[in-house]
Amino acid sequence: MTASDKQGDKEHRILEATENLLALYGFHGLSMQLVAKEAGVAAGTIYRYFESKTALILAVHRKIVEEVSQALFDGYDPKASLHQRFNFLWDRSWLLFIETPQLLRCKFQFDHLPAEHDLQRMRELEAHHFAPMSDFWEQGIEEGVFKDLPHELLSSLTFEVCFGLAYKQLTLILTLTQSQMQATKDACWQAICVAPSRSGHLD
DSSP, X not given: OOHHHXXXXXXXXXXXXXXXXXXXXXXXXXXXXXXXXHHTSOHHXXXXXXXXXXXXXXXXXXXXXXXXXXXXXXXXXXTXXXXXXXXXXXXXHHHHHHHOHHHHHHHHHHHTOOTTSOHHHHHHHXXXXXXXXXXXXXXXXXXXXXXXXXXXXHHHTTHHHHHHHHHHHHTTSOOOOHHHHHHHHHXXXXXXXXXXXXXXXXX
């Protein structure tokens, strides 16, 4: 292993350790000492790669956004019907959250990130990587299928519901059957559509 490879390995270990600890303890329980111990490096080593705790958190956020967006949109067809794409994004979101619960917990933490962090930069990064989702909402509104609501509100009525249910399933608060999952997905679809006559299953 070259010196460059070793440096890359240490940086990767630091990012992985931060992600693990963030999922377990949240931002308030995250310290550079804990990260160093989890990553198996000296505390001072972290500052060779990240100038501050904020810089480290921004790097972890970028890593998670890139991984989630790549997994979410892999195989996504922007030419499919709106309802087909909705089903694809819902099913992919559920699978992603259930199979990688750490991402689910980290999402919760970033959704409640303290204001002192660079939220604007994070939102800009998310907007870039999740542009297909924005295009999806915009097309549905322009075609008169979706209610003319802010994208964030449309997401709250649909994929945030998926997120919440996945969290409850992982924490054993409830266990959804396939029929219950389908009924919930259908209810979310209807919630954002202008009217049943315009929003039937147009697959």
